C-alpha cells in the first residue's frame with residue numbers, strides 16, 4: 304500500500320519554511336534589541352524590520368521581480384543583514400559576491416549568475432570600473448556608502464542605498480511562494496580555476512538555521528543563546544557567514560557587524576560591545592591573539608567556532624589560556640556550510656584540559672539530520688576506529704543540489720547519491736570526525752582557495768618552463784601557502800624572481816588573486832608522476848613539506 308499523504312483542509316494554511324518566518328518572532332519579542340555596524344550605525348530589530356520592508360520596496364521600484372538576482376559587494380554590515388532577508392523574502396535570489404576573488408573571476412560570477420542589480424560598497428567601485436565594459440546588461444548599481452561623500456565614478460549609479468530605503472515602503476507585503484524557491488547563490492573556486500556556483504532554497508536555509516540552533520542550544524560547552532552577543536568574523540559573502548546571521552536573528556540576540564576585518568578594530572568591538580559569540584578561520588584568530596590590543600581585551604566570555612581549515616592545537620591552547628571557549632567546525636560552500644561541530648559531550652566536561660583540547664580540535668560530531676560517512680572508492684563504509692581513512696560523503700537537508708548550469712560537475716559531486724566533499728577523514732569510536740587530508744587539488748590560504756591547476760597553467764606559459772607543479776605547504780600564519788616546483792627547459796636560464804614577476808603580471812591584470820603568487824619557487828630536475836603520468840601531488844607533498852619546514 305502506498306504511504307498516506309496528509310489531508311489538507313481547504314482553509315488550512317501551509318506554513319512553509321520561508322526565510323521570512325525566521326524574522327517575525329524575534330522582531331515581536333525583542334523589538335529594542337540592537338544591531339550594530341562598527342562605529343557607523345546602531346539600530347533596533349524593529350528598525351531593521353522596517354528597513355527590510357523599505358529595501359524590498361525600493362528594489363521592486365528598480366524593477367526587481369521574483370526570480371531576479373540581486374548581488375551584493377560589501378563588508379559585513381547591517382545592510383548585508385538586511386539583504387540576507389529582504390532579497391530572498393521578495394522571491395528574488397541573493398548573490399553574495401566574493402570580493403576577494405580576482406576582478407576577472409568576479410566578472411565571470413556576475414555574468415554567470417545573471418545578476419540584475421548589484422549593491423556595491425564604494426570601496427569596490429574600482430573593481431567594477433575595470434570590468435564594466437564586459438558586464439552583461441542590464442545591471443543596475445546601488446551604492447553603499449559609509450563616508451556620506453560618494454566618490455566620482457564613470458559607472459552609472461542608479462541610487463544610493465539610504466536614498467533607496469528613504470523612498471521605500473516599510474510595510475512592503477512579502478509574498479508567499481514555494482519553500483523550494485532559490486534564496487541564495489554564490490561561487491566557490493573550483494580545481495580548474497573557474498568558480499562554480501552553489502545555491503540554496505528557503506527550506507534549506509531554514510532547516511540549516513534550526514539544526515545549528517539545536518546543536519548550539521547548550522547547556523554544556525559551546526552554547527549560543529538569547530543572552531549572547533554575536534560578532535561574525537567570517538565574511539557574509541562566504542557561505543552566508545556560515546549561516547550564523549540567520550541563527551542570531553532567529554534567537555533575537557544583539558548582533559555586531561564589524562565592517563572590514565582589522566585585528567585591533569575587532570578586539571575593540573569585542574570589548575566595547577561585550578561580544579560573546581564569533582566564528583572565524585584559524586588565520587584570523589592567530590592575528591587577533593598576536594595583536595597588542597589583545598592585552599586590553601577580556602576574552603574570558605568569548606566563544607569562538609573555528610572552521611575553514613583544521614584548528615591547530617597550539618592555537619587552541621593559546622586561546623584557552625585567555626579563557627576562550629574554542630572549538631572546531633567543518634563544512635564547505637556546497638554544504639551551506641555546517642556539517643559538524645567539535646563540542647564536548649557531557650561526560651567530557653570533567654576531563655582535564657589537555658584531553659578536552661584534543662576534542663575541541665577534532666573536526667567534530669555531525670549536527671542533527673546530517674548523515675555523514677567515510678567510505679572507500681566503492682562507497683563501502685569504513686570502520687570507525689579513528690585510524691581508517693576514507694572520503695567524507697554526506698547527506699543533509701541543506702546541501703546544494705548541484706552546481707549552477709553545470710550538470711556534469713553536479714553529477715560528479717553527487718555520484719552514488721551522496722555529496723562528495725573531496726576531503727579525507729577518520730571517525731573515532733565516539734563518533735568524532737577528523738579531517739586528515741584532501742582529494743581536491745586546491746590550496747587554502749587564509750581561508751581563500753587558490754587553484755593549483757590554474758597556477759600551473761600560467762607558469763607553463765613562461766617560455767623557459769617545461770614542467771610545473773604547485774602544491775600547498777603548511778604555513779603557521781596562513782594555514783597553507785603555494786609552493787611552485789619548476790623544471791626549466793634545457794639551455795634556458797630562469798630564476799625564482801622571474802617566475803614570481805611573471806605571475807605578478809597575471810595578478811595585476813586581475814586574472815589571479817594576489818594571494819596566488821607562490822612565496823617560493825623551487826627549480827627541480829623532474830616532477831614525480833603517478834603510474835598514469837599525472838602529477839603525483841601526494842609524493843611531492845611528502846618530499847617537499849619537510850624541506851620547507853626545515
Ligand code: AMP
Pocket residue numbers: 491542609610611612613614631632633634635636637640666724725726738741747750752
Ligand atoms: P569552503 O568551501 O571554502 O568553505 O572550504 C571548505 C573546505 O575547507 C572543506 O572541504 C575542507 O577541505 C576545508 N575545511 C573546512 N573546515 C575544516 C576543518 N575544520 N578541518 C579541516 N579542513 C577544513
